[in-house]
Amino acid sequence: MGYYKNEASSRALAASGIAKRTNYWGVIMQSTRLIVIRRFLFLLVCACSIAPVAGRADDIAQFRVARGSVYLERSGQRLPARVGTHLQATDTVVTGADGSAGIAFIDNSLLSVGPNSVLAIERYAFNSTTHEGAFESSLRKGTLSVVSGKIAKQSPDAMKVKTPSSILGVRGTEFLVRSND
16 A cells, blocks of 8 residues: 555556656655754764864864765875865865765855865855954866854855856855756
């Protein structure tokens, strides 16, 4: 017997195709919820493990998680990214088909970069005393999940994420972005 209380209702809906469409959307919604829950848990773990990120004056962030193929492009060089690798203000994060990365910034912003993604940090400035600054990045392709930090809390217009088709001005504290080629 199907989802419905009697066999006749189940057969009638199956014949009309409604049950198949309903199940299809149910599967999509369930997998979307699982993705959101997994990203939230990942960001929560990162938030709980935040320690001072900067090691040098140029460092703005640090990889907290690096799974699969994760690279850092800096000054024309492609470097493998590992847990503990520091980012600088003009770096680009590239993940392969099996790659994902979690990054903690010095203002406590947390970024989760999904598989097949290219994220360029275009501008990052942060004053640790006043919490003022600017955070501009470009998601050229892939997925990005963000929990904003002190920069966006101090000045909601200070954090922006560009994609090939739009520019997002961040006013909330959490968001998810997907960009296709």
